[in-house]
Amino acid sequence: MESQYRPRELEPRIQQHWAATRAFVAPDASPKPKYYCVSMLPYPSGKLHMGHVRNYTINDALYHFMRMKGFNVLFPMGWDAFGLPAENAAMANKVPPAKWTRDNIAYMKKQCQAMGWAIDWTREVATCSPDYYRWNQWFFLRLREKGIVYKKSGVVNWDPVDMTVLANEQVIDGRGWRTGAVVEKREIPMWYMRITDYADELLDSLDGLGWPEQVKQMQRNWIGRSEGVEFTLPYDEETARRMNDGKRGLKVFTTRADTIMGITFAAVAAEHPLAAEAAKGNAKLAAFIEECKKGGTQEADFATMEKKGMPTGLSVRHPFTEQGIEVWVGNYVLIGYGEGAVMAVPGHDERDFAFAKKYDLPIKQVIDVDGKAYSFDAWAPWYEEAGRNINSGPYDGLPQKAAIDAIAGALEKLGLGRKRVQYRLRDWGISRQRYWGTPIPIVLCPKCGEVGVPDDQLPVRLPEDLVSDGSGSPLAKTPSFYETRCPKCAGPARRDTDTMDTFVDSSWYYLRYVSANAKTMVDERARYWMPMDQYIGGIEHAILHLLYARFWTKAMRDLGLIGIDEPFANLLTQGMVLNHIFSRRTGKGGIEYFAPEEVETTVDAEGKITGAKLKADASPIDYEGIGTMSKSKRNGVDPQDMIEEYGADTSRFYVMQANPPTDTMLWSDQSVAGSFKFLRGLWATVHQHVEAGIVPRFMSGELTTELSQLRFKLHKTIEKVADDYGRRLQFNTAIAAIRELLNLHETLKDRSPVARAVAQELLEDAVLLLSPIVPHIATALWSGLRPGTELIDQPWPAVDPLALVQDEIELVVQVNGKLRGHIRVPASATRDHIEALALKDEAVQKFVNGQTPKKVVVVPGRLVNVVV
């Protein structure tokens, strides 16, 4: 064995050996139990960043641990290769997205290989490959046949200068990021998937998943099932005449039907037909509706903006009293949400109350909560609580549930309403007016309408050589793409030039890994590997990606393609790796980001950043605080320097020892050298042992106290590390335990044959325990300790129960809950015996000070608390 730890020579050599022996290629059948672990596939942004290193190292550690535990393990990898950054890079560099993306994939794949992750590359998937996205198209067509896919209009951000649709990310403070123009809302036709058809199942089957409770809770709240009443506020004569839409009135939904007698006005969205009708001949209202269209589509903006409204001059009638109710246009009512119209009960809804106050509209109390005094002057949160009806005619005195039932019944009798379940969840709009995505396989024929592309003409190939100019999708300007013939009538027709949301790509890639190169979307291998045993990815995907993937799985099941209800049996949500963000507004009103290494900062006494300037020209820039590492904010840290200086194992060890995987990690490279020193020290320790002559590992026999304590620690550590890796998925504490074990080993001065046999056992096992984290150095150390055998074939070390037997244990003694001393007791001591020993203790006597204990609490194996 070499005396020096040289990772730069060692690591590539071991990686080549793994590749040559196809060490990580997982068979699709095995007598062993299977374990399928996947990390959320990366976007090929250019280079790996520390978030990736963390993500895939966790995955890799689980791979090695489960393999040692006797499983047939699969760790695949792919590329989420469609998306906006490629188009932006294309514009910036005048390189087509395809080339940019494929170059990035090639570079990042090399980086993955240099990290030594145990990836089965035979199953690699890139979502921009026609062999992959053809199945997006094929499945889209199947869902369309089933009515799960449909077309309706949706609202998008519109940049009036570039004449293009913007992503939410491209809207900064209500303005386009390139033009600085005020963004407008615009309605366009789009394809939707009926995820709401699956809402109940998506909600119910959360219960059985081995997911973090907070993620399940977020999904429940997102789906937001609520039971309520849908009803119509009938038009009055004037409104009916003007609307002339064949409808009886204005449809609304409420979860608070018990407050229906408190309606004092109604509100509709600016885009609602009633608003449009009312605006005819009302210039002020028309101007207000125009103003409502300004700004983007993000919910956070709606929720925080000032609530404004204007009366339409049109009225509806209360369904019971037939009293006139004024209809307002409200900027806070969303057209794409429910009916785009709401009843307003300012007495018992905070937003309605604020609106009524602002515009001096009537407020009526119709619910009594325990006789508390209601004030029309100021809002109190209890106004929204359940109570008994008052001022509600026939419903007076009823508690909430009875009132809702009675009111729903009355509405139903009138033919005006019924109980209905409503979800917060909305159908999934998948059309994007972008180039770099899966083409939607639809042909628009002037005669036949929308016609699906026949299966034998799939895939509809995306041209790969276009470069966007920032105004609209290049596909819509490329006749060779969109000019086609109608599959039905063979007449001239035009392709849909929209592409699919990239969440489509990431909804089923894990099924393609286990059906690699299949001539169908999935094949029988998916039945062997699915459901996935462990999914690992950032907490930022807790809702959208995970919900879409669950929906997609259920839809594939309903088409008979797979036999599972849920894709991800267990989920580890990794905390984000954060870094500082620096930016500057450009002259045009856009925004420009700077990498932290380009910036010099000033800090206050507490170390908080107070100012920043560019190193290059010393010009001041803005500090935006900390946030997730991303390409767009330019605050990612490339691990390449670290790999080159210290090697892959040090990088892996560093991210794993820093903190628990579920915690956010603020980037700092201060202690990387410490991780390297530890590995170098381990190398020296093993080298020294090996040079003195390797011996058979300890089996059984008489030991000194020191040696049996060392073995006790060793086997306790094996137990703990297995629990940390396998159950807790917490690697930092496992590493700390292994360091404690090795620290104790360093204190061993005994060089007798039996001591050397114990040291052999300890070092072998310590190397095995560390191997999931640092497989390269572990492989080399193992071949030093056990020449002729391979680490990768070794099972997880067995715990020797005899090593864990203890005669005496130490207990903590407290007086009134404060630590006052320690006692040693036989492991078999009874409660009474322990209590007697504790009371006799000197320190205890001092604090008890002659008083009779009120109570003595004995917690077996832990402590004694004397209460006086």
Place this chain on the structure above:
RNA sequence: GCCGGGAUGGCGGAAUUGGUAGACGCACGGGACUCAAAAUCCCGCGGUGGCAACACCAUGGGGGUUCGAUUCCCCCUCCCGGCACCA
């Protein structure tokens, strides 16, 4: 604004089911080795008081439950993630 999460020494963190707060590291200080430096090794390292033994205080802030609270409950502050077209 709404939903979910977090806050523990100078720093990262530990305390797994309510039971010794600060494991294991990083940084720092002192010492050994050295002509010197690096590397390595040894010692110290939450605060206050004390020569010391030791005592008291301390887990973002305020209150509560308990023999005992970093852990459970209520209120508050700040930070992070998500909010449907970043992925």
